Amino acid sequence: MEQHTDKLAADFILTGASRLVTAAPGTHPSADGALGVITRGALAAHAGRIVWIGPENQLAAHVALDGLPKDAWLDAGGRAVLPGFVDSHTHFVFAGDRAEEFQLRHAGVSYEELAARGGGILNTVRATRSASAHKLEVIAREHLRGFLIHGTTTVEGKTGYGLDLETEARCLDVMHTLATAPADMPRIVPTFLGAHTIPPEYRDTPDGRARYVDLVCEEMLPDFAGRARFCDVFCERTAFTVPETRRILERARDLGYQLKLHANQLGPSGGAGLAAALGATSADHLDFASDDEMDALARAGVVGTLLPGCSFSLSIPYPAARRLYAAGVPVALATDFNPGTSYSENMQMMIALAVSAMGMTLDQALVAATHGGARALAMEDEVGSLEVGKRCDLIVLSTADERHLAYHFGVNLVARTVVGGVPCAP
Ligand SMILES: [Zn+2]
Known part of the structure; x- marks a missing residue:
């Protein structure tokens, strides 16, 4: 029997x-x-x-x-x-696109010049602020479909194109609505990135920056606690300084957020060292991280997230993946899907770039795109293998x-x- x-x-x-x-x-x-x-x-x-x-x-x-x-x-x-691929760094909630800017950039106009002319992130901020929740949801759903058909089953998504309480909240709401959709969606992990750039209405007065950091710390972070799993800051010469980033992330940590940083993408910002000091879950980009910072990240167990789509799209050098491995930093690969500097939902493309342009082995790239991504979201007990x-x-x-x-x-x-x-x- x-x-x-x-x-x-x-x-x-x-x-x-x-x-x-x-x-x-x-x-x-x-x-x-x-x-x-x-x-x-x-x-x-x-x-x-x-x-x-x-x-x-x-x-x-x-x-x-x-x-x-x-x-x-x-x-x-x-x-x-x-x-399934775990894409641990994306900005998939936004309106509009920046095809024209892409064309100009590749005709010789620099990213910083475009930003100074009101292009760059602010272009997307304008379009996102003027879009309804429904419109944002329709656009985001299309992007999520793009992730899914290319094999991504968990996707992190950042706010950061609202930069005011109302629009940042709307972008989080869109992610929550989509996360509870019945089927045909990757898992969604929401991140609050109110400190993506200084909003235009805070740029013309000397105390504007400080007032915006106050708004992030005293209104947005408490309001969104429990609704965003991570808090991220764009720590860069053109965005937020190390002291500003530290203040925002310490406040976020006190409110129960886990931490991420956009660090050392365009220059030696000091963000990578701060990520190590704060024990962030991940430090992302790391194009200009020093050897000392790499060692500090390794000691603190911070995942280094590499985003080769940015280098490809901006035609700039790729991050030094081999230095991360040599230092013992856990590595994740992600798309950085966004309308300005990496407009691709395709993790397979990132794996190809990691191998052909960054000197990673195929085994390293596949692990970084799956288990590595899960670690970068502190979800390795759930997904990634x-x-x-x-x-x-x-x-x-x-x-x-x-x-x-x-x-x-x-x-x-x-x-x-x-x-x-x-x-x-x-
Ligand atoms: Zn990013």
Whole structure:
């Protein structure tokens, strides 16, 4: 007589994976190499979480398969399966685009010159302030669809194009509405980035900067506590100084936010050192971080988030990924999806750039785009790798070999995206 009672209950079964990339080496006896690959692997999930993972020929011995409906099965058809990408740094809530600015910049006009003319971030601030919540939601939903079809299953999203209490709140509301949408969405992690730049109405008076930092600290941060998981500050010569950044982030920390920084993107801002001193979850960009700052980040366990889409789009040098690895800084890769300096939802493109332009190995790039991103959101217990107990967020590629992700570049190699055990896209 068969003993079904010992077997695990499941409502989602994945079979037919030529290579099941767990991104969790050492967690399973069959998982090989730096990516923890299970050859001819299978996986079972229940209520959105992985309950079993291993070689397909062992599936039936562990998981109750009898009577499962046909739509509970997903056949990878001999192709590679990976954890969904975790894009830990994006600005996906905004209105308008900056195609004209892109064209001018590549015709020789500098980013700083464009900003001085009222272009750059302020261009998007104007468009976002004048957009209704509904309009912002429609646009954001389209972007999220773009993330999903390119394999991203968790996406961080920043405010920062409102720069006033009302519009910053509206952008957070949009993220919350989309996060509770029934299906076909990546997971959304909201970040408050009110300190993205000084708003135009605060620029013409000598005490304007100080008054805006007061507004962020005394009104916005308390108002948004609990609604945004992270607080981020653009710490840069053209944005917020180290003392201003420290004041905002210390206030945020007291109110229960986790911390992030845009640090050392355009120059040696001191932001990376501050990220280490404050024990931020991540320091992002790091194009101009010194060796001392890298060591400090490593000691503090701060994730270094690299954003090669910016370098590509701005035609500037790429961040020194190898120095981060040498210093022992945990590395994440993200798109920095935004309308000004990196207009791409595609993590596959970032992996290709990491390998071809930044000297990262393919294994490093794949881990940075999955497990690394999860660490940069302090969500590594939930997402970023395929392990029992974690969310069943995965992608089926259109190829049997995950190495094609960097090698066969500029095209979408994701055939199927699954979020919480539910196939969502295409
Ligand atoms: Zn950014």
